[in-house]
Amino acid sequence: MSDTAQIGNDPYHHGDLANACVRAALSLLNDHGLSGVTLREVARCINASRSAPYRHFADKRDLLAACAQNGFARLAQLAEHLLADATAPDVDTVRTLLHGYARFGAANPHLYRLMFASDFEVDEYPALTAEAERAFYVLQGAIRAGQQAGTLDVDDRDGLVLTLWSSVHGLVSLHNELPTCSVLDTRALEANLDRVLDILLPALQPAPVPA
The missing domain is CATH 1.10.10 (Arc Repressor Mutant, subunit A)
Known part of the structure; x- marks a missing residue:
């Protein structure tokens, strides 16, 4: 050829x-x-x-790592787009961002599994690791910006980011992997996410400024 x-x-x-x-x-x-x-x-x-x-790829593992890198890059780009106009992120901004993460995972179940359930080592594919961290840090950056602007009331920022990220990840994984059952309608991903966020996000709302 x-x-x-x-x-x-x-x-x-x-x-x-x-x-x-x-x-x-x-x-x-x-x-x-x-x-x-x-x-x-x-x-x-x-x-x-x-x-x-x-x-370009020594084996299938190399190619799959490149696919996972592409997935994280797209996820980060989506998150950055959702935050493009949010100079002072508030609880509604955070909710929008997390729904964006959830929709991406639900729309790309096989890619999502590859991104989060593969055994790629941190030092094995530095570009993949960088894109994965970028996707995570968009959420962390939004929380930090809201904290600095006074639009979010956060005591433990890292703990909050971990809680929000793991909540979304868990719900997406249940949606993608577990058939719906009497315990949980896994098909209702965004409704389930709102139920979780309705518990978590009110605590981030700053107290009203006294008149």
């Missing part, structure tokens, strides 16, 4: 090959789950030689 492969009618060169492989792998992951992602199938999807993906 020549140095130019093709997706549909749009040719790409080797400078785009890594991204093309990741896009194909994400599509396979979305449609077929983790078992459906192989470097051979990725090569077939992008109409490249079987060896082409190996120019």
Whole structure:
């Protein structure tokens, strides 16, 4: 095969090959789950030689790490977009942000599982770790900004971020992994999240300023 492969009618060169492989792998992951992602199938999807993906990825693990990195980058970008106009985040801002996290996880269940349930080591893929931390720190930054602006009343910021993040993560995981039952309607993700936030967020509301 020549140095130019093709997706549909749009040719790409080797400078785009890594991204093309990741896009194909994400599509396979979305449609077929983790078992459906192989470097051979990725090569077939992008109409490249079987060896082409190996120019950028040593094995399937490398490719999956790149997919997880892409997922965290998209999650962080979504969160940053939701906070773009929030110079002084308040409880409504936090609720909007957490619902954004939840919707992302529910819309991408296989990717979400890869992002949060894989055994990638912190030092193994530094770029992946950086994007994962970025997604987490958007929430932490919003809480800090609200605390500094006086629109959020927070005593233990790190503990609060941990509580909010783990609450969203737990509900998304239940939604994605557990069939609905008499104990919990796991399909009602956003309603369940609101129930949790209705308990947690009022405590962050600053006391009214005396007249």
